[in-house]
Amino acid sequence: MPITDFHGKTAFITGGASGIGLGIAKVLAARGARIVIADLRPDHIAAALAQFSGAGQSNSVAAVEIDVTQRARYAEVAEQMQREYGGIDILINNAGVGCEGPILAAGYADWDFGLGVNVGGVVNGIQSFLPQMIAHGRGGHIVNTASLAACIVMPEAYVIYAAGKAAVLNLSENMRVTLADKGIGMSVLCPGFVKSNIHEAAQNRPAHLREGSGWAASEQTLSERQHGDNWLEPEVVGDMVADAILANELYVITHGEFTDRMNARHAAMMARTPHADVQY
Numbered sequence: 001m002p003i004t005d006f007h008g009k010t011a012f013i014t015g016g017a018s019g020i021g022l023g024i025a026k027v028l029a030a031r032g033a034r035i036v037i038a039d040l041r042p043d044h045i046a047a048a049l050a051q052f053s054g055a056g057q058s059n060s061v062a063a064v065e066i067d068v069t070q071r072a073r074y075a076e077v078a079e080q081m082q083r084e085y086g087g088i089d090i091l092i093n094n095a096g097v098g099c100e101g102p103i104l105a106a107g108y109a110d111w112d113f114g115l116g117v118n119v120g121g122v123v124n125g126i127q128s129f130l131p132q133m134i135a136h137g138r139g140g141h142i143v144n145t146a147s148l149a150a151c152i153v154m155p156e157a158y159v160i161y162a163a164g165k166a167a168v169l170n171l172s173e174n175m176r177v178t179l180a181d182k183g184i185g186m187s188v189l190c191p192g193f194v195k196s197n198i199h200e201a202a203q204n205r206p207a208h209l210r211e212g213s214g215w216a217a218s219e220q221t222l223s224e225r226q227h228g229d230n231w232l233e234p235e236v237v238g239d240m241v242a243d244a245i246l247a248n249e250l251y252v253i254t255h256g257e258f259t260d261r262m263n264a265r266h267a268a269m270m271a272r273t274p275h276a277d278v279q280y
């Protein structure tokens, strides 16, 4: 059954302790869901739990520390969710890292970091939780966080980031029909600029992927980036995601600023597409 009401539902939100994930957590908690924040960073988890406690919502929010690239840990956590909640109802595969720098300077470490978290984390979430979501028979919903970077041609500094997000967009589109047969909805979130801590990428990069990186200087520059005044508040995105779950909408697109670039990409592809009746 698709989700029609958040009361009594358990939502597992990766990267749920900061930025967009925390915005989604706050909105789903306010709308009646039980929240499990799943995050790499103990400092983010502590700060997020303090906010929920300050809002008198401690009872409806729990947290687990997890690196979404670690499959054995993911299996453990999925088992814990089965034990404690009879399985989860809503999976938000949102954990991601900023990953940008001159592509010709990138090392394998930069590809492995960017694709490992931004694609591998989503794959691991699906592989770990989908069996229990199908088995408990209550239906549910999965949201994967991609980016508008997946929908347009991006500057070269974003080759790895955009490639990962394009994979997330594509797998979400293509899994939707199969999941619908199991009563599970699927949405893909494509945000533009949102206020968050995504500039802290260096702090989320494991030591073994610092070695061999060509992007130490780029990560330093990213760490100094300030939010733009017009960037969205994470709770606004949280509301869009909650509404999309209830309506089982595939695309959650937060910004209209990139419409021209989305159209330009599509038009360029169509311009090179032969008519269906062309014979070879």
Ligand SMILES: NC(=O)c1ccc[n+]([C@@H]2O[C@H](COP(=O)([O-])OP(=O)(O)OC[C@H]3O[C@@H](n4cnc5c(N)ncnc54)[C@H](O)[C@@H]3O)[C@@H](O)[C@H]2O)c1
Pocket (backbone or CB within 6 Å): 014, 015, 016, 017, 018, 019, 020, 021, 038, 039, 040, 041, 044, 066, 067, 068, 069, 094, 095, 096, 097, 098, 117, 121, 145, 146, 147, 148, 190, 191, 192, 193, 194, 195, 196, 197, 198, 199, 200, 204
């Ligand atoms: N903020 C934006 O403008 C924007 C735009 C488009 C897409 N996104 C995407 O939104 C998602 C959330 O990012 P955000 O902007 O809120 O950033 P954020 O850094 O504020 O939040 C991401 C959270 O994910 C956690 N995390 C990082 N690596 C992890 C790992 N390996 N395992 C578990 N948790 C991990 C971090 O500790 C952090 O709490 C990401 O997928 C990002 O790519 C963000």
